[in-house]
Every structure is written in C-alpha cells, then in structure tokens.
Amino acid sequence: MKATDKFRIEALLRDFHLKPDVRERFQKDPDSVMREYGIDPQYWHLLKEGKLRTLYSMGIHQLLLYHLAHVLGIKRDEYVKRINSPDF
Amino acid sequence: MARLVLGLAASHAPGITARVEEEPPEVRTRVYQNYDKLRGILEEARPDVLLVVANDHVTYMFDIIPQFLVVIADEYEGPPDYEWLRIPKYKVKLHVGLANHILNGLVERGFDVAFSANPLLDHATMNPLHFLASDREKGVIKYPIVSLLTNAFVKPLPPLRRGYQLGLALKRLVEEYPEDLRVAVLATGGLSHDPGGPRWGYVDEKFDRAFLDMLSRGDVEAALNIRPEDALATGGGSYEILNWVVVWGAVEGRPATVMDYVPAYNIGSAWAYWRL
Numbered sequence: 607m608k609a610t611d612k613f614r615i616e617a618l619l620r621d622f623h624l625k626p627d628v629r630e631r632f633q634k635d636p637d638s639v640m641r642e643y644g645i646d647p648q649y650w651h652l653l654k655e656g657k658l659r660t661l662y663s664m665g666i667h668q669l670l671l672y673h674l675a676h677v678l679g680i681k682r683d684e685y686v687k688r689i690n691s692p693d694f
Numbered sequence: 695m696a697r698l699v700l701g702l703a704a705s706h707a708p709g710i711t712a713r714v715e716e717e718p719p720e721v722r723t724r725v726y727q728n729y730d731k732l733r734g735i736l737e738e739a740r741p742d743v744l745l746v747v748a749n750d751h752v753t754y755m756f757d758i759i760p761q762f763l764v765v766i767a768d769e770y771e772g773p774p775d776y777e778w779l780r781i782p783k784y785k786v787k788l789h790v791g792l793a794n795h796i797l798n799g800l801v802e803r804g805f806d807v808a809f810s811a812n813p814l815l816d817h818a819t820m821n822p823l824h825f826l827a828s829d830r831e832k833g834v835i836k837y838p839i840v841s842l843l844t845n846a847f848v849k850p851l852p853p854l855r856r857g858y859q860l861g862l863a864l865k866r867l868v869e870e871y872p873e874d875l876r877v878a879v880l881a882t883g884g885l886s887h888d889p890g891g892p893r894w895g896y897v898d899e900k901f902d903r904a905f906l907d908m909l910s911r912g913d914v915e916a917a918l919n920i921r922p923e924d925a926l927a928t929g930g931g932s933y934e935i936l937n938w939v940v941v942w943g944a945v946e947g948r949p950a951t952v953m954d955y956v957p958a959y960n961i962g963s964a965w966a967y968w969r970l
Contacts, residue, residue, distance in 0.1 A: 620756050624774060668930050669752045669847060675728050675890075682894065687879035 607664045611646050611682045615653070615661070619670035622677050629677050656680055658688040696868050697790070700739040701945040701968035702732055703881040703938045704826070706748065707819045711824065712779050721958045724874035728954045728965040729825035735967050736826055739876035743789045744802055744827060744837040745796075745864070745944075747937045748818035748882040749846035759897035760808030760850040762860060763799040766790060767811050771779035773820040780823045782833045786815070791837040793869055796840060799867040805860055814933075815841060818934075822882045844940065846883065847934045851922040854939045861943020868944075881941035883934030887961035891930040895960045898928035902955060902962035905935055909942065909966060912949035917942070930963070938966075945970060 618640065621628045632639045636654050645653075652660055656678045658671055668689075675685045688694035708714060710725055717725070736740045736744075755763065767788050776783040820898040823835050842864075845851060868877050885902040888894050908917040917939060942950070945968040954963040 616752075617756075618752060622751060662892070667752050667848065668888075670890075672890035685890075686892070686894050689890075689894075 612665055614643050614645045615649060615666055616670050617644065617668070618653075619673045620634065632677055639655040656688060657694050658685065659694040660690055660693055696871040696873055696877055696880060697870040698865055698868050698944060699741060699876045699970055700736065700878040701881075701941050701950075701970065702736060702826070702878065703886060703941055703950070703964070703966045704729065704732055704822050705961060705962060705963035706818045706821045706882040707887070707959045707961040708779055708821060708905050709961070710963070711781050711821055713959070714780070717958050721956065724954070724956055725958060725963060726825075728956070730766050730799065731953060732965050732967060733826045733916060735969075736878055739878055740876055741837055741928050742875040743792055743840060743877045745792075745821050745840045745842065745868070745877055745879040746823070746882065747842045747844065747879065747940045748815075748822075749844045749934055749937055750815055752847055753816055753820065754814035755843065755845060756940050758808070759845055761845045761847050763808040763810060763843040763857075764793055764800070765813040765815075765843070766797060767813050770813050770815055772814070773816050774814065775817070776820075779817055779821065781821065782828070782830055784820060784823065784828060784833055784835050786823070786835045787838045791873065792868070792875065792877070793840045795871050796842075796864065796867050799870065800860065800863055802865050813841060816881050822880060826880070842911065843941070844936050846936045847930070849887060849922070851933055852936065853922070854920055855918045857936045857940045858914065858943040859939040864940070865944045865946060879944045880915070881937040883937045884932065885935060885962035885964055886932040887933045888929030889960070893929060896929060897957040897960070897962045898932070899957055899962060901925070901928045901932065902957075902964065906952045906955060906964055906966070909938070909950040910952045912947055913948040914942065
C-alpha cells in the first residue's frame with residue numbers, strides 16, 4: 607500500500623473522531639466522502655464492509671480503526687472478532 | 695525560583711468515565727478511590743502549576759508527528775469528545791511563561807521538541823485532570839497547566855532513555871524559572887493495553903507489575919532497557935509508560951510510592967506518586 611493511500615484512509619478515520627458531519631455524511635453516502643478524501647476506490651469496500659483485519663494488516667493504525675467501527679456500529683466484541691478473523 | 699514539589703502518575707483510560715458500568719461496583723469504587731487519594735496528595739502539595747505529561751492518540755499529532763510537543767497557548771477548552779467521555783467540557787488555563795521557558799530551555803539543551811499554539815488535549819490530559827484537579831460544578835481546572843505531549847503510539851517511538859533525559863532536563867528548567875512557583879508534575883497513561891488492537895481487553899499483568907516494581911525500587915536502568923517493541927508486544931497502547939518515565943526523570947529516578955494496580959477497563963491501571 608502506498609504511503610499516500612494509507613494517509614488518506616487514516617485522515618478520514620481521524621476525522622470520523624473529530625467531525626460529526628463527516629461521520630453523518632459517510633453513513634448516508636460513503637462513496638462520495640471517500641472520493642472527497644481522495645481514497646483509491648480499490649479500498650472503498652474495505653471501509654464500507656468493516657474489513658478490520660485487512661485494514662489492520664495494511665498498516666492502518668489500530669486507534670483509528672476504532673473510529674471506523676464506531677461509525678459502522680460495530681461493538682467491541684464484534685470488533686475483536688473481526689480484527690482477528692481472516693474473513694475480515 | 696520555581697521548584698518541583700510533587701510527582702504523580704495515573705492511568706487515563708477513557709473507559710473509566712465513558713463506560714463506568716463495565717466493571718462491578720467494587721472495582722469502580724477502588725478506581726475512583728485511587729484518584730481521590732491522589733487528588734488529596736496533590737492538594738496537600740499546594741501547587742501553583744501542574745505540568746502534565748501525556749500522549750496524543752493519533753488525533754492532534756497526525757499530519758505531523760513530533761516525538762515531544764510543548765503547548766504554547768493561553769487557554770484550552772475540551773476535550774472534544776467530552777460527551778462520550780461523560781465529563782464536563784473544561785476550561786483550562788495554561789501557564790505560558792513556564793511553557794515558553796521549558797520549550798526554549800529544552801531546545802537549547804538539544805531536545806528538538808515541537809510546539810503549538812492550537813492545542814487539542816484529549817482524554818489523556820483531560821481525564822486525569824477531571825479526577826485530580828477539577829472544579830466540576832464550574833467546569834474549570836483549578837491549576838494552570840503546562841502541557842507536554844509525547845508520541846507513544848506511532849513508530850518510530852522515542853526511546854525511554856530519551857524520555858528520562860527529557861524529564862531530568864524538565865526538573866532543571868523548572869528550578870531555573872525565576873518566578874516563585876510550586877510545580878507538580880503529572881504523568882498519565884498506561885500501563886498495558888491494546889486499544890483497537892487484536893488483543894483489545896487483554897492486560898499483561900506480568901509486564902505491568904514488573905514495571906511498577908522497577909518504579910518502586912528506583913531501578914531506572916532496568917526500566918530504560920525496556921524497548922518500544924517490548925512494550926508493544928503486550929499491547930499497542932502500552933508504550934504510554936513513556937510518560938511515566940519522563941516524570942520519573944523529573945523526580946531524578948527516586949523510588950515511587952505505588953498506591954495500587956487494578957487490571958480493569960481493558961487496561962492495567964496504576965497510581966503512584968513521589969513526594970519531593
């Protein structure tokens with residue numbers, strides 16, 4: 607994964623934490639928000655489907671993945687399951 | 695001249711306020727009693743300024759990630775997620791004179807610390823202040839603070855030895871400050887935890903108790919030999935012990951009085967102090 611791709615994904619996740627409007631817009635129209643953040647479309651499904659294990663393996667910081675989980679409504683038990691499962 | 699009158703250290707886990715009901719009443723009570731006791735010790739010391747050593751959580755230090763950062767601002771209001779944390783949105787005054795003195799002195803001594811006038815202080819700073827130094831009704835922090843932030847989460851991480859050296863420099867700089875101030879220094883964070891990681895919820899009691907044992911024996915060298923990868927092997931958040939080591943340097947490696955250790959709220963929580 608290119609450093610810039612990683613940064614753009616992490617920037618969105620960081621803003622989930624700090625900017626409620628970004629959270630709300632992502633919940634309604636994730637593709638347009640990811641386009642706005644310049645995230646390569648090949649990664650869009652990972653964010654929309656909460657593929658936590660894959661994102662973690664790609665180097666997305668664990669503290670930021672938590673913000674994604676919050677937006678997707680993934681609770682902690684499910685979070686731990688996903689970040690440890692090859693299915694995610 | 696200013697002088698350092700007290701060192702404190704306490705965990706800052708957000709769950710302690712945000713998810714209170716996750717632990718049974720006896721655990722909650724024990725956790726809160728530890729903060730109350732530490733608050734009493736702080737009040738006895740009658741500080742004029744509280745120097746807070748805490749880490750960022752890939753939030754404020756994001757576009758640019760310094761290893762150490764001194765906040766140069768007059769005031770702050772936060773934390774931004776105070777509603778989720780279930781604490782008041784506090785107004786904090788910062789002691790800009792001492793902060794500038796520390797920043798300039800650290801740079802002169804070869805510590806390439808960053809600085810910022812636009813702080814974002816998260817739960818790492820604000821949760822311990824909520825317990826130890828707040829007037830909750832008025833929504834204010836009682837003491838002016840100096841905020842020193844560390845990088846405890848994004849590799850490459852500063853070695854503990856560097857943090858300890860920075861702490862030693864902090865003590866000297868405080869003592870060189872010309873105003874007659876009583877300064878307490880507070881470390882927040884740790885011990886082992888893996889927030890958002892594959893072992894979220896796991897606490898490495900062996901690691902935590904070994905670190906606290908070093909602290910209480912004053913065995914600085916043993917602690918400084920802990921490498922970032924050693925701490926990270928116990929959890930992605932465990933290197934927050936860096937903050938404790940900075941403050942340990944500020945109290946010149948004296949043995950700490952470790953008050954308690956409670957593995958709760960997905961973290962090895964601990965409370966300690968150094969009376970000077």
